[in-house]
């Protein structure tokens with residue numbers, strides 16, 4: 105009985121093709137009205153930029169997926185600035201600025217409130233780590249809980265770890281010399297950055313010991329590359345990484361062995377976080393706070409949900425993925441540019457010989473920090489490496505940010521791109537040339553140049569690993585250059601060094617075999 109009225113209702117409905125046609129017509133009408141609104145009445149409608157990007161964000165997605173490495177949206181933004189000027193509306197919601205003088209307004213510290221734009225925050229798949237935290241206040245609290253762990257004092261306390269790992273790195277190069285083999289130097293440098301980070305932050309139990317296991321180091325390197333190549337996908341679909349992490353391991357392995365290693369590291373961090381919770385009450389004194397970063401979090405006054413396993417593991421992964429390859433890329437750039445510029449290398453060797461008469465003896469970080477040429481070489485390497493190619497959008501929830509005659513409404517995502525700033529010909533004469541003199545204090549432009557030196561960002565969201573990064577870079581470059589003579593082995597700058605692909609960090613061309621070097625001499629003990 106009861107089925108008849110339903111049947112009658114079904115029969116009275118329009119046929120499926122008519123329903124479909126109505127749906128398509130309504131969708132087109134909606135898209136049309138939305139497009140007209142976005143270019144006329146939207147609060148950003150007056151800002152310069154292409155109409156297409158003002159109308160739809162899918163253009164970015166299309167370029168990132170289909171346009172090929174050198175043509176993705178990050179490169180399109182540069183072309184938009186050439187055409188429309190230093191402020192551009194790059195999608196319906198977001199403004200991009202290309203002017204170093206605006207940097208401190210956008211990436212402000214102090215009392216300025218800056219939320220991270222969610223699509224940018226979620227690119228790592230760790231929404232609860234400090235990198236992925238959107239809300240300003242939550243970010244401040246989570247960051248304050250661990251910032252002491254990465255303070256200069258804390259890093260100096262652990263200089264022994266850095267020294268020990270650099271010795272292992274030197275062993276890798278000594279062995280390569282004995283065997284007459286060339287090395288893709290980014291692999292051992294990534295192993296160094298990762299091992300130092302892991303031991304400093306997670307304790308000996310968390311150390312991946314990549315410097316002792318060449319196969320694992322090579323797989324980790326491939327994993328990082330695989331992860332970087334997923335960046336355009338994750339940027340558009342933020343659920344991909346959290347979803348992938350929960351899949352059964354056999355499925356992940358079938359998709360990619362490299363991804364499987366990343367996921368196993370992430371799961372291992374959960375185990376370490378759980379172990380820290382279990383043993384925390386039994387620890388005392390310094391150990392309770394510094395045994396590893398999880399104990400630092402557990403000892404902090406963060407709320408209980410911020411001390412749960414899932415969140416702490418995300419924090420660990422968020423810092424881990426920000427650490428190793430940034431160091432490796434910067435050091436690789438330094439090694440390449442030094443050896444492509446023999447007079448710069450010669451001057452550095454002379455300076456180091458004076459400061460480190462015995463290349464095998466311990467050297468204090470402070471001694472190296474006082475060396476002007478080494479410092480200048482490192483700064484120029486960080487500039488020319490132009491490491492971070494993805495824009496960093498922030499939102500000022502209550503403030504109207506002002507740029508020239510433009511007033512940007514509160515809550516608008518506004519971004520700038522570090523790599524474009526680092527290589528901007530208006531700021532840096534001959535930007536693609538390696539000129540450490542830019543960073544010598546006697547240079548009349550030194551003060552101005554330092555004002556635009558922002559490889560670690562500024563403001564509330566700057567790099568928390570800055571002290572660890574400087575410490576490693578000073579000690580590693582000094583030890584390597586003082587102890588060994590290297591030669592570049594079939595390195596082509598356009599293929600192996602310069603940014604060609606935007607994967608958050610810039611990557612060279614796909615046909616690159618890496619920056620390969622041979623060790624031709626080693627100082628006797």
Ligand code: HEM
Pocket residue numbers: 234235236247254301422423424426427428430431434491492495496522559560561564565566567568569570572573
């Ligand atoms: C040469 C080496 C490094 C460079 C050039 C560098 C650069 C940067 C930059 C530019 C940012 C801001 C990114 C953004 O907001 O989009 C950042 C953030 C970050 N870096 Fe580094 N970094 C380096 C090494 C490290 C190391 C060794 C660690 C590990 C301790 C680390 C951990 C982090 C973390 C956790 C963040 C997020 C901070 C936050 O959002 O509060 N970095 N880094």
